[in-house]
Amino acid sequence: MRSWSAPNVPRLPGSGLPLRLYDTAAREVRETRPTGEARMYVCGITPYDATHLGHANTYLAFDLVNRVWRDAGHDVHYTQNATDVDDPLLERAQATGVDWQALAEREIDLYRSDMEALRILPPREYVGVTEIIEEIADLVGRLTERGATYELDGDVYFSVAAAPKFGAVSGYSEERMLELFPERGGDPGREGKRHPLDWLLWRAERAHEPSWPAPFGPGRPGWHVECTAIALRNLGSGFDVAGGGSDLIFPHHEMGASEGHVATGEWPFARAYVHAGMVGLDGEKMSKSKGNLVFVSKLRQTADPMAVRLALLAHHYRSDWEWTPGQLAEAEARLARWRAAFARPSGPDATAVLAGVRERMADDLDAPGALAVIDQWAAEEGDDPAAPGLVRDIADSLLGVAVGVG
Numbered sequence: 001m002r003s004w005s006a007p008n009v010p011r012l013p014g015s016g017l018p019l020r021l022y023d024t025a026a027r028e029v030r031e032t033r034p035t036g037e038a039r040m041y042v043c044g045i046t047p048y049d050a051t052h053l054g055h056a057n058t059y060l061a062f063d064l065v066n067r068v069w070r071d072a073g074h075d076v077h078y079t080q081n082a083t084d085v086d087d088p089l090l091e092r093a094q095a096t097g098v099d100w101q102a103l104a105e106r107e108i109d110l111y112r113s114d115m116e117a118l119r120i121l122p123p124r125e126y127v128g129v130t131e132i133i134e135e136i137a138d139l140v141g142r143l144t145e146r147g148a149t150y151e152l153d154g155d156v157y158f159s160v161a162a163a164p165k166f167g168a169v170s171g172y173s174e175e176r177m178l179e180l181f182p183e184r185g186g187d188p189g190r191e192g193k194r195h196p197l198d199w200l201l202w203r204a205e206r207a208h209e210p211s212w213p214a215p216f217g218p219g220r221p222g223w224h225v226e227c228t229a230i231a232l233r234n235l236g237s238g239f240d241v242a243g244g245g246s247d248l249i250f251p252h253h254e255m256g257a258s259e260g261h262v263a264t265g266e267w268p269f270a271r272a273y274v275h276a277g278m279v280g281l282d283g284e285k286m287s288k289s290k291g292n293l294v295f296v297s298k299l300r301q302t303a304d305p306m307a308v309r310l311a312l313l314a315h316h317y318r319s320d321w322e323w324t325p326g327q328l329a330e331a332e333a334r335l336a337r338w339r340a341a342f343a344r345p346s347g348p349d350a351t352a353v354l355a356g357v358r359e360r361m362a363d364d365l366d367a368p369g370a371l372a373v374i375d376q377w378a379a380e381e382g383d384d385p386a387a388p389g390l391v392r393d394i395a396d397s398l399l400g401v402a403v404g405v406g
C-alpha cells in the first residue's frame with residue numbers, strides 16, 4: 001500500500017545518544033542496540049473509523065523512537081500494517097451499509113493525512129493484510145508443520161501448549177490472561193478448544209464475508225498472525241522494537257511472539273516490546289467501540305496540528321492520561337512562545353539545549369523533560385545569533401515540532 005509523505009528532518013550537529021526504552025518483556029528500561037539497520041514494527045490501525053487522539057499518541061511515541069535513532073546515526077527500517085479485514089471492520093461496514101473495502105480505503109486515506117499533518121515519519125512498508133494473504137496462509141502452514149495447530153469446524157487454531165515462551169512478553173498470570181482475552185477479540189469459551197487460550201489463526205469462510213483460498217480451506221486470517229507474517233517478511237525475527245499501545249501487550253503481542261518463535265525456532269521475536277499508554281476521555285479509554293472519541297481530523301479543522309502534537313508531547317508516552325480541551329490551549333500558548341523565541345535575532349547559547357534535549361529523549365523518550373529544556377531557553381535572553389535557528393532545528397528534528405517563524 002502507499003505510505004504517506006515524509007516531512008523534512010533537519011540534521012543536527014554531532015550525534016545523538018543511544019536510545020534507552022522500557023521493554024515490557026524485560027520489565028525495565030534497557031538500551032536499544034541496533035546492529036545495522038534499526039528495525040521497528042508498529043501495529044497499525046483497524047480502519048473502520050477515523051484516527052483519534054489515542055492512536056495519534058501511540059504513533060507519535062514510535063515517531064520519537066524513529067527520530068532519536070536517526071539522530072544517533074542509524075538507518076531506520078520501519079514497517080506498519082493496516083488491519084484492513086477483521087471482524088469490527090466487517091461489522092461496521094454491514095451496520096452502515098457500505099462496502100468494507102470502501103470503508104477501509106476511506107479511513108486509511110484519512111489516517112494518512114492525519115499522520116502527515118502531525119509530521120509523523122512514514123513507515124518504509126505500509127502493508128494491508130489483504131495484500132499478503134498468501135504469506136499469512138504460508139505462515140499458518142509452517143505452524144501446522146511444526147505441530148502447533150489444530151482444526152475446529154474448519155477454523156485453524158494455534159495450540160498454546162506448543163508455545164514454550166508463552167507468557168514471557170506480558171508476564172501476566174493465566175487468570176489475568178483469561179480475563180483480558182475475551183475483552184480483546186478472544187474466544188476462551190468456545191466449545192471444542194483444547195485450551196481456553198488457544199487462538200484463531202484462520203477463520204473458515206462464512207456467508208456474506210470476504211474469503212481467500214488456502215490449502216486448509218477458504219477463509220481469512222485471524223488477527224495476531226497478520227502482524228507476525230508482515231514483521232517476518234519485512235524485518236525478519238530478532239528485530240529491535242515491536243510497538244503499539246498497552247492494550248496490545250496481551251493477547252496481541254504475546255501471541256504474535258509465540259507464533260514467531262514456533263515458526264522460526266528463534267527467540268526473541270522482537271528484542272524489545274514497547275508500549276504507549278492509553279489516552280482516555282471522561283474516565284474511559286478512548287476507543288472506537290465505546291465511541292468516546294476525539295478525532296485528529298476534527299481538531300485539525302480549528303487547531304494548528306503542531307499544537308496538537310505539542311499537547312501530546314506534554315505527556316510521557318508510557319503514562320495513561322485523559323484529554324481535556326485545556327491541554328490544547330496550553331499547547332497553543334507554548335507554540336506561540338516558541339515561535340516568538342525562534343524569531344528573535346539572537347538568543348542564549350544553544351549547545352546545552354542540544355545536549356539536554358538529546359539526553360532527555362534518549363532516556364525512555366522523556367518528551368515532557370525535553371519541552372522544559374526548550375521552554376527554559378525560550379524564557380532567557382542571550383546574544384548568540386545562531387541559537388534561535390539551531391533550537392528551531394532541534395524542536396523540528398527530535399520532537400517533530402516544526403515552527404514557522406515567517
Ligand code: 5CA
Pocket residue numbers: 043044045046047053054055057058081082083227243244245246247248276277278279280285286287
Ligand atoms: N489493528 C490493530 C493492531 S494490529 C489495532 O489495535 N488497531 S486499533 O485501530 O484498534 O489501534 C491502533 C493503535 O492505536 C494500536 O497500537 C493501539 O494500541 C493504539 N490505541 C488504540 N486506542 C488507544 C488509546 N485510547 N490510547 C492510546 N493508544 C491507543
Ligand code: ZN
Pocket residue numbers: 042043044081227252
Ligand atoms: Zn498488530
